[in-house]
Amino acid sequence: MMRTVLLRRTLALALLLSAAPLATRAQTVPSATDSANIRRIYNEALAQGQSYENLRYLTGQIGARLSGSPQAAQAVQWGQTTMEKLGLDRVYLQEVMVPHWVRGKPEKASIRGDKGKGVSLNVAALGGSVGTGGKLRAGVVEVQSLAELAALPEARVKGKFVFFNRPMNPLYVETGQAYGEAGDQRRSGAAAAAKRGAVGALVRSLTLAHDDLPHTGTMSYQEGVTQVPAAALSTMGADELSQLLKADSKLTVELEMSCQTLPDVKSYNVVGEIKGSKYPDQIITVGGHLDSWDLGQGAHDDGTGCVQSMEALRLLKATGLRPERTVRAVLFMNEENGNRGGLKYAELAKASNENHLAAIESDGGGFTPRGFNIEAAPSVVRKIVAWQPLFAPYGSGLLAPGHAGTDIGPLKGQAKALVGYDCDSQRYFDIHHTAADTFDKVNRRELELGGASMAALVYLLSKYGL
Ligand SMILES: [Zn+2]
Numbered sequence: 328m329m330r331t332v333l334l335r336r337t338l339a340l341a342l343l344l345s346a347a348p349l350a351t352r353a354q355t356v357p358s359a360t361d362s363a364n365i366r367r368i369y370n371e372a373l374a375q376g377q378s379y380e381n382l383r384y385l386t387g388q389i390g391a392r393l394s395g396s397p398q399a400a401q402a403v404q405w406g407q408t409t410m411e412k413l414g415l416d417r418v419y420l421q422e423v424m425v426p427h428w429v430r431g432k433p434e435k436a437s438i439r440g441d442k443g444k445g446v447s448l449n450v451a452a453l454g455g456s457v458g459t460g461g462k463l464r465a466g467v468v469e470v471q472s473l474a475e476l477a478a479l480p481e482a483r484v485k486g487k488f489v490f491f492n493r494p495m496n497p498l499y500v501e502t503g504q505a506y507g508e509a510g511d512q513r514r515s516g517a518a519a520a521a522k523r524g525a526v527g528a529l530v531r532s533l534t535l536a537h538d539d540l541p542h543t544g545t546m547s548y549q550e551g552v553t554q555v556p557a558a559a560l561s562t563m564g565a566d567e568l569s570q571l572l573k574a575d576s577k578l579t580v581e582l583e584m585s586c587q588t589l590p591d592v593k594s595y596n597v598v599g600e601i602k603g604s605k606y607p608d609q610i611i612t613v614g615g616h617l618d619s620w621d622l623g624q625g626a627h628d629d630g631t632g633c634v635q636s637m638e639a640l641r642l643l644k645a646t647g648l649r650p651e652r653t654v655r656a657v658l659f660m661n662e663e664n665g666n667r668g669g670l671k672y673a674e675l676a677k678a679s680n681e682n683h684l685a686a687i688e689s690d691g692g693g694f695t696p697r698g699f700n701i702e703a704a705p706s707v708v709r710k711i712v713a714w715q716p717l718f719a720p721y722g723s724g725l726l727a728p729g730h731a732g733t734d735i736g737p738l739k740g741q742a743k744a745l746v747g748y749d750c751d752s753q754r755y756f757d758i759h760h761t762a763a764d765t766f767d768k769v770n771r772r773e774l775e776l777g778g779a780s781m782a783a784l785v786y787l788l789s790k791y792g793l
Pocket residue numbers: 616628629662690
């Protein structure tokens with residue numbers, strides 16, 4: 328009898344163990360049909376993909392498109408027309424007021440030593456910075472961090488440029504992590520410097536590359552604190568300045584920048600939609616940001632995210648895989664210096680009581696896909712991770728919790744899942760926010776594979792929900 332009971336128990340346990348994964352599989356993991364449909368999506372992208380040619384137009388014919396610029400307005404028109412040509416169910420604009428900062432004449436900077444010798448530096452004003460009002464010449468104090476600055480005696484800082492020279496940490500495999508960590512100097516260095524009586528901030532570019540390209544990016548001031556100019560130095564320039572400072576702590580830097588902030592400008596998010604066949608009220612957003620910094624062509628940041636998002640909808644249409652839930656491609660305005668478009672999108676979604684299932688963003692460049700970063704409750708993350716076998720054959724199977732994206736960030740709490748397109752990150756920060764972020768840096772197949780992986784995820788979300 329003992330043996331029988333034991334045997335029964337063992338059998339029950341075995342049944343339970345084998346039944347559990349089967350039940351999960353039936354709900355979320357995909358059939359052979361899904362696998363075949365996803366193959367069709369990739370086939371269409373690899374043989375007939377249109378995102379690369381769309382990107383060629385956006386970067387080549389329109390180019391850089393900083394918020395408030397005429398090029399940003401042109402890009403809105405282009406986005407609308409391009410989506411209308413896809414024959415979507417609805418294409419529309421969402422009005423949003425955006426900041427309008429202009430760089431003005433190319434910046435100039437040079438180092439002056441005690442013997443009067445000048446070395447010129449490649450610099451770029453940080454976005455949002457005030458100008459110098461002519462030539463601004465001052466001594467320099469170098470620091471590695473905001474904390475080091477805060478600990479310096481006032482006399483060491485007053486009347487000088489604070490030179491923030493902490494490099495990005497090369498030891499992380501994911502470069503975005505190093506970018507995030509080093510970013511405080513760029514974002515709030517000028518305000519911290521001004522608080523201590525400095526006249527400006529010079530910030531080492533946020534890149535692991537050692538070259539002469541300055542990397543711009545957003546910065547902000549603090550209410551009640553004097554607004555002092557802030558410029559990015561190339562990594563080579565930063566190293567040179569640091570070395571010269573060691574030999575001559577009395578050297579000066581002369582900086583000339585004519586950037587300024589003009590009144591806000593009316594702009595738009597561009598939205599294209601395919602209505603869900605079964606659950607039209609449930610919305611899946613897939614997007615990138617249409618604005619870019621003004622120095623390059625905004626190719627990897629974030630032209631690629633825009634064309635991939637539109638391509639995801641085109642791929643569903645071209646393969647006849649009509650989504651069961653509503654799918655929206657959104658080209659967000661003003662990610663770079665305000666995130667007003669992302670905020671507006673979430674605000675309107677809330678005001679209309681929309682039901683957002685998931686939002687996907689591609690804003691890490693158009694490099695070889697790896698997978699997706701997921702921000703959601705653990706149970707929701709598990710559902711998405713269960714689709715891993717469908718992505719693995721395409722090298723896109725890294726599905727894990729992680730940062731999703733800035734534009735979709737404001738949807739947190741409104742959408743069940745926020746998802747970031749994850750691609751190889753080794754080259755992104757070489758060109759990020761520089762004159763080198765141009766179309767020629769984008770590889771056609773990498774870009775199209777990324778769009779296909781986004782379309783495949785949209786397909787699964789639209790079929791199974793979360
Ligand atoms: Zn971006």
